[in-house]
Amino acid sequence: MEINAIPEAFQTKLRLAILSALLTGEKNFKELKKITEATDGNLGAQLKKLEEAGHIAIRKEFVNNKPKTTCAMTDFGRRQFREYVEMLERLLGQAEI
């Protein structure tokens, strides 16, 4: 990954917070809301963007007649996160020469 190819997923605090939360395992909407302290509207919009970009997968189902939304990181998302960190590490390494 090059600096000019950073995915949009890593370009706002909220999207990065969502990805970070999902790195450790899948979370439902309520959990993500609590972690990120975002509004329903904003969180929903960012989740949709991350899904469209292929970083996360969203599963909607009914549990006891109530809608439940569960989000999980995809392999692609995980790989991109790792590449992003590796790129930053490389930049930092260059600075220390």
Next chain:
Amino acid sequence: MEINAIPEAFQTKLRLAILSALLTGEKNFKELKKITEATDGNLGAQLKKLEEAGHIAIRKEFVNNKPKTTCAMTDFGRRQFREYVEMLERLLGQAEI
């Protein structure tokens, strides 16, 4: 650094590209323009934001009667960059447990 405390400096591709370029040493405006491929207006605006946040220092001088703008990362900026990378490494590490 916590995910909710990521500085704005690391939240857009252009600002991150500027910081990355400066990590390896000071650069003038022309050099940064070439590296980032940003417009004069946008580059100038983002440099100002990074200066206001204390991440970079901007020096303006006249060389052969022409204005020259040189940008350098501050110790604070360098420290914040390192903390940002360390936070991401930590998140990635948690995911791999």
